[in-house]
Amino acid sequence: MKRESEIIRVIYHKDVTEFFKSLGLFDKLTSGEILCSVCGEKITIENFRAVTRKSGKLLFCCNKDACIQEFISSLKGGKNDIVSGTDH
Amino acid sequence: MISFLELIIELVTKYGVWGIIVSFVVIIIYLLRVILDEDKSAAWRARFYKAVYKISGKSEAEKKYIENDISSRINLARRNMPFGKEYLPKAIKVQWVEGGEGKTAQIKENELLIRLDPAESQERNIVLLANALVKQTSLVGIRYILEKPMEISIDLNLVKNLLREIGNKKILDWYLRNEYIPTIDSSYEIKEWNGKIVEIDEKGLFTRLFLVELDDYSKRVAGKTETKEMFDEIAGLVEFLYKISTKAYGQDVPLDYMTKNIKIGVILVGETSKILLTGIEPYLKAFAYKTQQQLTSIYVIQWDKEFLGTTDPKIYKQFVETTQKLDEKILEKFRVQKDFELKYTCTDASGKKRKAKISRYIPVSQ
Numbered sequence: 001m002k003r004e005s006e007i008i009r010v011i012y013h014k015d016v017t018e019f020f021k022s023l024g025l026f027d028k029l030t031s032g033e034i035l036c037s038v039c040g041e042k043i044t045i046e047n048f049r050a051v052t053r054k055s056g057k058l059l060f061c062c063n064k065d066a067c068i069q070e071f072i073s074s075l076k077g078g079k080n081d082i083v084s085g086t087d088h
Numbered sequence: 089m090i091s092f093l094e095l096i097i098e099l100v101t102k103y104g105v106w107g108i109i110v111s112f113v114v115i116i117i118y119l120l121r122v123i124l125d126e127d128k129s130a131a132w133r134a135r136f137y138k139a140v141y142k143i144s145g146k147s148e149a150e151k152k153y154i155e156n157d158i159s160s161r162i163n164l165a166r167r168n169m170p171f172g173k174e175y176l177p178k179a180i181k182v183q184w185v186e187g188g189e190g191k192t193a194q195i196k197e198n199e200l201l202i203r204l205d206p207a208e209s210q211e212r213n214i215v216l217l218a219n220a221l222v223k224q225t226s227l228v229g230i231r232y233i234l235e236k237p238m239e240i241s242i243d244l245n246l247v248k249n250l251l252r253e254i255g256n257k258k259i260l261d262w263y264l265r266n267e268y269i270p271t272i273d274s275s276y277e278i279k280e281w282n283g284k285i286v287e288i289d290e291k292g293l294f295t296r297l298f299l300v301e302l303d304d305y306s307k308r309v310a311g312k313t314e315t316k317e318m319f320d321e322i323a324g325l326v327e328f329l330y331k332i333s334t335k336a337y338g339q340d341v342p343l344d345y346m347t348k349n350i351k352i353g354v355i356l357v358g359e360t361s362k363i364l365l366t367g368i369e370p371y372l373k374a375f376a377y378k379t380q381q382q383l384t385s386i387y388v389i390q391w392d393k394e395f396l397g398t399t400d401p402k403i404y405k406q407f408v409e410t411t412q413k414l415d416e417k418i419l420e421k422f423r424v425q426k427d428f429e430l431k432y433t434c435t436d437a438s439g440k441k442r443k444a445k446i447s448r449y450i451p452v453s454q
Contacts, residue, residue, distance in 0.1 A: 005181040006225050008217060011203040012151055012184060019185060022193040050202045053195045065267055066274075068216070072223045073231075073239065075200055 016045050023058070036062035038070045092118070127167075130160035141207060150207045155182045157210060158217050165253035172300040172448070173428045176246070178225040180217060200224065211262045215251065219267075222246045226299070229306030233314045233322065237277035241285050244268055244278075245294060284330040291333040292434045296446050297387060298329055301352060304384070308349050321347040332356070332389075336437055343374075344381060353378035357390040357414070360407055368414040372421065379422050379451055386424070388414070390445040391436060415447060424449040 011019050020026040028034050034043040037059040041047070049063040050071055061071040096114065099107040121128070134156035141149035163179045170176075185193055185201060195201060200220060204213045222243055231239060248268055251260045272282050288294045302322065309318060328345040332354060335341045343354045355374050357363055363371065371388075378386050390411055392404075419426060427448040434444050 005179040006177070006221055007181045007183050008220055008224070009183045009185050009199070009201045010155075010217075011201060012147070013204060013206055014147055015185070016203060019193055023195075048203055050200060051195060052200050053197050056197075058195065065270070069219065069240075069267070069271070072200065072220050073243070075198055075224070 016048055020045075020048075025058075034060050036060060036064075036067055038062075038067040039064060127160050127163040130156045131164070134160055138207070151184055154204060154207055154210065154213060155184065158182050158214055161214060161254045161256070161259075162218055162221065162250065165250050165255075168253045169249060169295055170430050171295050172303070176226055176295055176299065177221050177250070180221050182217070211256075211259045214254070214259050215247075215263045215267065218247050218250050218263075219243075222250065227302065227306075229310060230302050230322075233309070233318045235319055237275060238281045238319075238323065238326070240271060240278050241281035242299075244271060244282060245285050245289055249289070249295070281326070284326055287333045288326070288329045290435055291391075292432045292444050292446065293329050293333060293389070296430055296432070297448075298325065300448065301325060301350060301385070305349055317348070321350050325350055325352075334437065344378065344383070346381070346383070351381070351383045351385075353381060353383045353386045355386065355388045357388065357392075357411060360392050360403075363410055363414075364403065364407060368410060368417060371414055372417055375418055375422060379424070383451060385427070386449045386451065388418070388447045388449070391434070391442045392444070411445070418449060422449075423452045425452055426450075 017026065020029045025034065029043060029045070029048075032042045035041065036043055038061060041062050041064075043060045043062060047062045048060065049068050050061040052059050052071075052075055059071075061067050096111045099111050099114075101107070103110065134153055137149045137153035137156060140146070141153050159180055159182055166175050166177060166179065193201075202216060202220060204216070226246055227234070227239070227242060234242070244267075248260075248263065251263050254260070272279050285294060285298075288298060302325075305322070312318075324347060325345060328342060331341040332343070335356075335358075337359075343356065345352050355371055355378070357371065375386065375388075392407055392411075415426075415429075418424065427450050429445065429447040431443070431445050434442055436442050
């Protein structure tokens with residue numbers, strides 16, 4: 001019997017640059033225009049931790065523990081929704 | 089693994105050719121079990137790719153190791169987390185986003201993509217995905233009602249339990265030091281809720297009762313706008329279970345919890361001597377009373393003194409038989425459906441280790 005699994009897509013640490021290029025956001029990343037949607041810090045190749053899409057906008061998260069916890073919680077209808085994002 | 093090899097050696101040295109034949113059959117059965125169990129086979133794949141990665145340093149081997157190691161550890165651990173008749177959280181499947189020139193990464197609405205660290209930081213990767221899995225697949229349909237400190241406390245304990253079941257001290261320590269304790273220390277409210285949930289969890293009622301009721305609750309309020317009353321009902325359920333979990337010997341605590349959307353009753357078989365002395369009649373009377381209260385579920389929780397089994401096997405046998413009889417009589421006398429029965433171990437208020445059993449009965453409407 002096939003069990004029900006939650007598919008979580010992950011990005012390899014050596015593929016981060018390629019990933020941003022494939023999103024067409026590499027220039028924005030290098031010019032510091034992409035911010036962590038939780039704490040507002042600039043996202044870089046080194047501190048990028050997660051991304052999601054909400055209401056069409058891409059939201060990014062840095063690698064701070066507090067930020068990633070808040071970021072993941074907000075995806076499943078938690079109370080404190082994160083708001084700022086990047087159009088793509 | 090070592091005991092398995094010892095068994096093979098013993099068979100060969102003791103029985104010669106027959107030992108070799110039996111060992112061969114045992115190995116075939118073992119291999120078949122591993123192959124047929126996708127989590128166990130993932131664990132073996134992880135070991136293989138880890139070795140390949142250590143020797144070659146190749147990215148493909150590193151990715152295969154990370155992916156298989158995470159899946160096998162989390163999926164094997166969740167099998168020890170019963171949530172009523174199911175397991176909590178859902179099984180995980182790790183999928184790499186293929187980068188590269190000319191490829192466009194597609195991200196769906198609400199989909200979460202996580203960047204993982206190198207294989208050398210695998211503890212961090214496991215904690216990250218355990219967090220994501222718990223938050224994505226538990227408390228479904230209920231998160232919007234919960235106030236943040238309670239939601240965080242529930243998640244913290246689910247992740248902690250999942251990582252504890254992995255059985256790797258390094259991973260659990262990493263989580264406790266870097267996430268669990270700092271989060272608890274960050275807020276008085278989180279500390280308060282967490283303290284209560286830990287007590288409930290220690291008595292085995294967190295995943296086996298509280299989360300089961302929350303799951304039912306989410307179905308009852310599906311589509312409704314959140315209200316303060318809804319959160320108060322859930323907060324009240326935590327308080328109700330906390331009182332039961334911290335009940336001292338001989339102390340009376342409420343055993344029914346009735347609100348607009350939650351109506352549950354509990355029968356405690358907590359004093360071994362009482363049921364052995366009085367028999368099952370008082371418990372059946374209590375059950376009969378509860379069936380008249382229009383409850384949606386009735387739990388029978390048995391905590392028996394573990395030493396009974398070793399110091400006085402006769403009395404222990406009598407206790408087991410009496411409690412089995414209680415279950416049979418409940419199903420015979422009342423219009424209820426048995427939803428599940430789960431056996432586990434826990435620690436009582438005085439620190440004694442006890443075997444425990446929880447059964448959930450659902451009254452069938454006339």
